[in-house]
Amino acid sequence: MLQKSRKITFILAIISAIIGVMLTVQLRSSLDPVHKESRSIAELRASLQKELEKHKNLLADISKYNQLYYQYETSLSEDESLSVMREELARNRKMAGMVGVEGPGIAISIVDVEFDESIVDEHMSAPVVGGYSIDDEDLRWLVNILFANGAQAVSINGHRLISTTAIRNVGDVIQIDTRTIQPPYEMKALGEPEVLLSALKLEGVEEYFQLSNKHVLAEKRDKLIIPANREERSIRFMKPVKEKGDS
């Protein structure tokens, strides 16, 4: 009898202790949830990175213009400063894509998948060769991937793409600015060949074009020539900002 009631007391003590602990934990954790702030730290780091990058770029630009200014100032004759100006013109024309460029890069061609009769039996409807055509957004997408991975210049079927180049469907064909291009589409991209090739793999370019029954053949080239943009563009609306803007 005595033993039994002592046992009960003992058990009761343990149980109430446990309940006490549980209650407290419950209360505490529901009262103040722990904040997670690591995400915003990552974001801040990213934007700091961005500013640092910009800083570097600005410094590079400033030193470039300083150099130009210095060259103008130190040129002894009119002819010399004229040649400095011509050099500057050539550099800017190159950046605008109005001069042909050459260097290492990759060549891409998008061709129809060859019709292989041995695979096809009567249950499978044979794909119409060339039946699935590529549209403008497909090309824009591919071009964008190239530029995003460091391509410095890209041409499609010999037409150099610049900052104002439109790629669009006009009727059944694709036009690059005012010129019509016909399949097969051949692209050339100047840049790090390895980087560009692995980017194509990573983005699933091959698989994407397979959906429209096309093969994407990409290969590395040590020397690639990309022509100048031939589009005549007169500037009618824009002019350089002379005053310091708000932006």
Add this chain to the structure above:
Amino acid sequence: MTRRSKFQIYLTIVTFSTGFLVATSIETTKLMRTEKMNNQLFQQETQLTDRILSEKEQNRHLENQLIDLQRQVGKVEEAMAARKEEAADILGQLEAARMQAGVVAVEGPGIVVTMQDSQHASTSADITNYIVHEHDVRLVVNELRAAGAEAISINGQRLVSNSSIRCVGPTIIVNGIKSAAPFVVSAIGDPGTLEGALSLPGGVLQSLQDFVQIDVAKHATVQLPAFVGDAKSKHS
């Protein structure tokens, strides 16, 4: 018997409060630790924010310096052009090339297109239909180019000959610089033509309007910033 049950009640209360005490002390030390960590995080955050702010300030300074420098160079060039006809000829070409390369800030008449996720996005079952994708932005840009836009920028990033447009989540990356929605596409050109091209029946505006919020506004002058960083080997 009553003594015994009384004893039991006391024991219950005592052990109960002991449990309470134990748990409280454990929790408090834990809390202190997390608080310390939070504090550290907070400090880190403020430090980062400070650095970003000072870096921004510096960049603004540098930008002004660059513009000043460009103006100085411009003056020298103009002086040369005034002296010699040949120089004037080259200067004309140089100015055009600089504008087309995107290395100088430009202004002129044009339009501003603002794109934003649709308000339906949060309530709709199929969210992906109602947010702005990178191909939507490309579509608008492409249409503007086709309509003769002379210069375009997206969220303050000038499009140059090797610019790319990427979207990652709710942000857009142009020239390697990330920015958040709304996406503002500014273009210089004939405002009427540009707007007309977008709002053709069956055109871009019509096809996007149902899914995302898109506004087009004509402006007498639009200012586009220069592309910064042309000196280093460009990667966008």
